Amino acid sequence: MTYFHTHILGFPRIGKNREFKKALEAYWNSEISEQELQNIGKDIRKYNWEIQKDSGLDYITVGDFSWYDHILETSALLGVVPSRFKEKIDTINLDSLFLMARGQSSNSNNISACDMTKWFNTNYHYIVPEFTEDQNFTISTNTLFEHIDEAQEQGYLVKPVLVGPLTYLWLGKASHPNFDKLTLIKNIIPIYNQIFKKLKEKNIDWVQIDEPILTLDLSPEWINSFSETYQKLNFNNLKILLATYFGSIEDKIEQINRLPIHGLHVDLCSNPEQIESIINQYSVDKVLSVGVINGRNIWKSDLFKIESNLNYLKNLFGENLWISASCSLLHSPVDLDSEHNIDPEIKNWLAFAKQKIQEISLVSKILSNSEDKNTNTFIIENFKSTQSRLKSNKVHNSEVQKNINLINENYFKRKSDYKERAQIQKNKYNLPLFPTTTIGSFPQTKEIRGLRKKLKDKKIDLNLYNNEIKKNILDCIQRQEKLDIDVLVHGEAERNDMVEFFGELLEGFIFTSNGWVQSYGSRCVKPPVIYGDVYRKKPLTLEWTSYAQSLTERPVKGMLTGPVTIISWSFVRDDQPIKETAKQIALALREETIDLEKAGIKFIQIDEPAFREALPLKKKDWKNYFDWAIPCFKIASCGISDETQIHTHMCYSEFNDIISYIAELDADVITIECSRSNMELLSAFENYCYPNEIGPGIYDIHSPNIPNTDLMVNNLKKALNFISKDKLWINPDCGLKTRNWPEVEYALKNMVLAAKELRKNAT
């Protein structure tokens, strides 16, 4: 009987009940000691490893745990600390990691945090390494080795995971634009060799090296550097499993096959077709680990389908075929067994990280024709679930289909073009030059969150909850009036999250009680699940927005999340193309904008912060994406009259290469994050002659450091080099929900003063 090894690339580090978040924040608030924090980490790892062992995985993956982020952890391992921290960091310890991730602000000394950015096309964020030309690398922490000892002491067969040297370099930023960070590879290789030596001393057999950049469009220099680097790495008789994920490596399989590695992991969920090229070019004498269980969604896998797809590979590779999930399970919630409120029919269709591990094990058993009774029971259960989902009448709704069929070209067009609209809007609203606004959310205080928790636990009723939220909205409006902001917002107090909130209100979604996924550091999200056709049964935001507008003479901007972002930050259906689901969401949002307009709301923002992140990793796939993403935004935003002003907001964006597509969205105003690039990002808007109005974020809301008015004025003057004065808005770079009120009031006071200062000079 042939045996097929099983493993995962990584497991969520947040614990079954977000023990990670709670411990981390308690430690930062000095409520627990470092020892207590470390003990909680140990418990989480123990739990994670037990799950892998109990399900019968052959290797336990170690090295995926970090108290903040695994790229930051790699920087710590390799001793990469930006010079501004050097005075504070002697030897690298846990606090050094937090200092780099969060920066430090004190009266005397502000040290800015390292940049944080999106992890490929996911909603996870990593801390960006910073490299200088004379960058030194030395092994500087023992965390990885200690975790290996810990797992071995518990009796596990350990497969450590390392971020590959080229992926690590690629993800970092060079200290100045003319310095090619790839030249640093020669300094990194010896350190990896020392790490391999240490791993060998620990009797490690297989090591997983993650090189996900192999799924990107890479320049020839970077591709060639793979063979040079891997030739120079001295694996010390360790066996190397090179892990790729999030896309296809078919364009590089020839080079990969020549690397002195012993195994390759490929993601057959994001790109099943690549298997053809792999079969043709990859040597069957090496291990092929197939990622057949999707690490990015929550659906039970169809095990029979997987089996039939793998039959050919099974014969070809024999025992060299390994079974795994497509990518690290970091992107899945931990355990479906913690869910007690999901409709049982739908719950039966789901699998979280723990259940996905069981599926991996089952696939291996099915392939080996294992006859044990347990396996058979599971397989029959799996078959029943997948059939039940296929046949359920909960999924399809003919009314929704009818409305989708009504979509015609008028749905994608505002009545007049931007120039005419702008004139109409200018005459009507009479806003000052350089109008001020914010991005939507105001502080989500402990009280607001506590209130929602009490509502959930049925300790208060909905009436009381709504009244308390109304008080918050009133307070938020009054504070904005006092600050003299021009276009107000209601503050989003009623929203747990900008996507989950809409998921809870729209039909076709379910939401979980405990399906948390790490987004960055201690911050998590609970992505809602789209299981069926989406539609709007009743207005979503109308009541809150109208209430806010009733409290003030100033305009209140309605606040919606756009179709691309709702899709990207939810778990989506895999039984129809994403663009179909996006269209349904767009129609629901269109109905909402029409209702808002009818109720007298003159400004409506449709947030699309995930517009860039959702872009396919390879340029050849961009057109396909824009062909649905842009029309969906337009379906949502074009149902209203010329005088209603549409805003959109994007953050974490590299705009240069997609600016023309952003212009196609034709939002009247776009507010964007660019304070961290010192307004340089705006050159894209200038070069392209961006036609509509722009609000470049004037300060970084992710940091507690707040610039004074002079600095803001300076930055705005820079912005005026790129944007004409009649098109410039003034706003922070993102929502303010993670900040506290004193910070927010101080920052916005400075911001409004900066606007006034600029107006003085402009007239």
Ligand SMILES: Nc1nc2c(c(=O)[nH]1)N[C@@H](CNc1ccc(C(=O)N[C@@H](CCC(=O)N[C@@H](CCC(=O)N[C@@H](CCC(=O)O)C(=O)O)C(=O)O)C(=O)O)cc1)CN2
């Ligand atoms: N989905 C999404 N993705 C995004 C963003 C975003 O806003 N949403 N922004 C960017 C940055 N990412 C972010 C991700 C998460 C958070 C964030 O603040 N998350 C909160 C959770 C938000 C939430 O759901 N809050 C719930 C409360 C959930 C909770 O923890 N409840 C406590 C009790 C509440 C208390 O007493 O404090 C419990 O159950 O024990 C609510 O407000 O109702 C957190 O981790 O703390 C911020 C930014 C990019 N990606």
Ligand code: MET
């Ligand atoms: C991540 S983008 C956030 C936009 C949202 N309107 C907010 O202000 O929080």
Ligand SMILES: [Zn+2]
């Ligand atoms: Zn934002």
